[in-house]
Amino acid sequence: xxxxxxTIGFVRRGYSASxxxxxxxxxxxxxxVARGHEVRLFTTIDWPEKEWSFGEITRLRxxxxxGFANELEKLRSxxxxxxxxxxxxxxxxxxxxxxDGVHRAxxxxxxxFENPLQKIFRWVNRKHEGLLRLERSLFEERKxxxxxxxxxxxxxxxxxxxxxxxxxxxxxxxGVPFDQFRFDPERREKSRADLELxxxxxxxxxxxxxxxxxxxxxxxxxxxxxxxxxxxxxxVGRDIQDRYRSTCVRFLGExxxxxxxxxxxxxxxxxxxxxxxxxxxxxxxxxxLPVITTRANGFSEIMEDRIHGSIIDRADNVADLRRALxxxxxxxxxLAARPTIxxxxxxxxxxxxxEKTLEILVQVxxxxxxxxxxxxxT
Numbered sequence: 371x372x373x374x375x376x377t378i379g380f381v382r383r384g385y386s387a388s389x390x391x392x393x394x395x396x397x398x399x400x401x402x403v404a405r406g407h408e409v410r411l412f413t414t415i416d417w418p419e420k421e422w423s424f425g426e427i428t429r430l431r432x433x434x435x436x437g438f439a440n441e442l443e444k445l446r447s448x449x450x451x452x453x454x455x456x457x458x459x460x461x462x463x464x465x466x467x468x469x470d471g472v473h474r475a476x477x478x479x480x481x482x483f484e485n486p487l488q489k490i491f492r493w494v495n496r497k498h499e500g501l502l503r504l505e506r507s508l509f510e511e512r513k514x515x516x517x518x519x520x521x522x523x524x525x526x527x528x529x530x531x532x533x534x535x536x537x538x539x540x541x542x543x544x545g546v547p548f549d550q551f552r553f554d555p556e557r558r559e560k561s562r563a564d565l566e567l568x569x570x571x572x573x574x575x576x577x578x579x580x581x582x583x584x585x586x587x588x589x590x591x592x593x594x595x596x597x598x599x600x601x602x603x604x605x606v607g608r609d610i611q612d613r614y615r616s617t618c619v620r621f622l623g624e625x626x627x628x629x630x631x632x633x634x635x636x637x638x639x640x641x642x643x644x645x646x647x648x649x650x651x652x653x654x655x656x657x658x659l660p661v662i663t664t665r666a667n668g669f670s671e672i673m674e675d676r677i678h679g680s681i682i683d684r685a686d687n688v689a690d691l692r693r694a695l696x697x698x699x700x701x702x703x704x705l706a707a708r709p710t711i712x713x714x715x716x717x718x719x720x721x722x723x724x725e726k727t728l729e730i731l732v733q734v735x736x737x738x739x740x741x742x743x744x745x746x747x748t
Contacts, residue, residue: 521668
């Protein structure tokens with residue numbers, strides 16, 4: 371660390387144009403560079419060059435979780451950074467941001483929704499075994515010096531499952547550029563026209579990849595239960611569409627700029643089985659949309675039921691999802707709630723997240739520098 375300027379190494383494996391982690395990392399890096407620090411990215415070959423204009427990129431060859439972690443570990447001694455912050459499960463790092471949550475907790479929740487065949491497949495799937503090994507290294511073996519989580523739910527899971535010291539876990543909620551997503555009547559009119567939506571049609575929006583975990587089938591069942599041709603479900607993200615056939619669904623694929631889609635929507639739905647803190651939910655809230663989600667989503671900690679949307683106890687409770695959709699189908703209610711929704715979203719602008727995250731990174735770098743100095747003087 372020179373003259374208070376940090377060089378920060380970020381780690382993220384893989385890339386998705388609609389990925390919440392990728393969008394968050396880009397926003398975080400932009401904010402940190404704007405404050406005079408330097409950043410580097412350690413990633414895989416599929417991260418596009420044009421999607422990282424903030425500093426040097428080091429591309430690792432391995433795409434599998436264990437292979438990527440092994441390759442990064444070999445590079446650790448050569449990494450010239452004041453602090454290495456990983457957004458990926460790896461063997462060791464200075465700061466681990468558990469934006470993907472706790473894999474062990476996700477597997478435990480998933481069991482309640484699986485059929486026997488899925489349970490057998492999960493049991494023999496080596497990917498899960500690898501992720502759990504990496505997770506144990508970071509938490510159980512304490513090879514993450516500090517942990518950042520985006521919800522109290524995840525902090526509790528890390529402590530309960532791995533006994534990681536709670537004083538070393540910082541809760542820093544997600545943030546989005548609020549002004550970029552803020553509700554815009556002019557954008558709404560154009561966006562609805564682009565999606566060929568009539569004035570009297572009700573647009574329900576679902577955003578996310580990994581549709582099993584995000585609860586897409588439950589969202590579809592809830593929308594289908596209305597048998598209302600004026601209610602349309604738009605799905606953004608990637609997965610296997612053939613598993614989710616429905617006449618009420620329109621799949622938009624991966625969308626790089628989600629603002630027009632949020633602008634066209636009336637209600638946002640994400641009946642997720644497990645989500646540390648859905649970035650898409652916060653973007654939807656910033657666009658003035660009521661959000662329907664579950665208590666298994668860390669995002670639900672920042673919203674009030676029936677004020678900013680609806681909180682459902684279980685993802686598969688289609689009756690409760692239907693009631694929530696019915697509640698927020700009332701245009702007058704949505705209009706009345708919008709100022710309150712926007713006020714809550716404004717409290718989670720990305721600038722607050724950047725400031726708090728940078729504060730933690732400075733603390734870690736300063737502590738490491740102090741320790742090195744003492745060792746040199748011993």
